[in-house]
Amino acid sequence: MFQFTLDPCALLLRQAVTPFIQAQAYNGEIYVSPTVVTLIAEASGSVVLVLRMKPGTFNSFTCTKNLSLGLDLRILYHNLLRAKTHAFLRLSGDETSGHIDFGLLDTRTLQGYRTHIPLLSRSNEMLPVPHLQYQFQVRVAIPAEQFRVIIMKLSQFEVAVSASVTDTQVRFLNGNGVAIPYPILKKPEQCIIEGDVGADPVSLVLNLRHARAIMNASVMSNMVWLLGQSNGSSVMLDCPFGKLGNLNYYFPKPEA
Numbered sequence: 001m002f003q004f005t006l007d008p009c010a011l012l013l014r015q016a017v018t019p020f021i022q023a024q025a026y027n028g029e030i031y032v033s034p035t036v037v038t039l040i041a042e043a044s045g046s047v048v049l050v051l052r053m054k055p056g057t058f059n060s061f062t063c064t065k066n067l068s069l070g071l072d073l074r075i076l077y078h079n080l081l082r083a084k085t086h087a088f089l090r091l092s093g094d095e096t097s098g099h100i101d102f103g104l105l106d107t108r109t110l111q112g113y114r115t116h117i118p119l120l121s122r123s124n125e126m127l128p129v130p131h132l133q134y135q136f137q138v139r140v141a142i143p144a145e146q147f148r149v150i151i152m153k154l155s156q157f158e159v160a161v162s163a164s165v166t167d168t169q170v171r172f173l174n175g176n177g178v179a180i181p182y183p184i185l186k187k188p189e190q191c192i193i194e195g196d197v198g199a200d201p202v203s204l205v206l207n208l209r210h211a212r213a214i215m216n217a218s219v220m221s222n223m224v225w226l227l228g229q230s231n232g233s234s235v236m237l238d239c240p241f242g243k244l245g246n247l248n249y250y251f252p253k254p255e256a
Contacts (some may be wrong), residue, residue, distance in 0.1 A: 071118030
């Protein structure tokens with residue numbers, strides 16, 4: 001069984017679930033362990049969204065064993081729309097009840113709302129996350145506001161774009177490898193570049209099919225991180241999401 005309350009993070013959780021809805025990643029899985037609460041779903045284009053929440057920041061948290069429960073994220077989001085600024089959120093459940101208990105309490109009016117979110121599955125195995133078995137040797141940090149402008153401009157070209165990273169700069173290319181007319185980001189003034197990268201560029205390929213969701217995922221971040229391998233495969237976008245945790249996008253390996 002698990003149970004946790006968020007104070008006053010109900011609105012923050014709604015913001016974090018919004019990119020899932022915008023990406024039409026509806027069939028979700030919530031994985032609960034004593035050290036992390038993870039919400040995961042796959043969008044079209046094999047893009048996987050993962051929200052990792054830190055139990056240490058919860059108002060209260062109980063987990064008697066590891067659980068993985070399936071749910072329709074549209075139902076979760078619909079109920080989160082009821083949350084007000086001062087709302088406590090309480091979630092609890094187990095694999096035997098057939099549902100997750102959802103409760104909101106307005107701390108100013110003491111008005112409450114309770115409902116059940118039906119389970120879609122009762123598996124104890126978390127949905128597989130692509131690339132989790134890999135180590136990311138290349139790390140690039142970009143100011144979040146500038147990142148959103150870049151994504152908005154890139155999404156006007158095509159779905160597949162790439163960040164070409166050297167040890168001194170980052171520039172963006174379209175799917176044909178042609179440089180997109182946008183300022184090159186120079187280290188250290190405009191970006192942070194770390195890891196196994198030198199003068200020869202490493203290509204980190206992004207799928208912008210869900211550009212709006214990606215931009216919204218970064219709204220709580222000061223910096224966003226692109227993580228990849230030195231051979232250019234297995235790219236992850238990491239968006240810190242306030243005190244709630246981190247929202248990650250895992251992009252599929254480009255087809256040869």
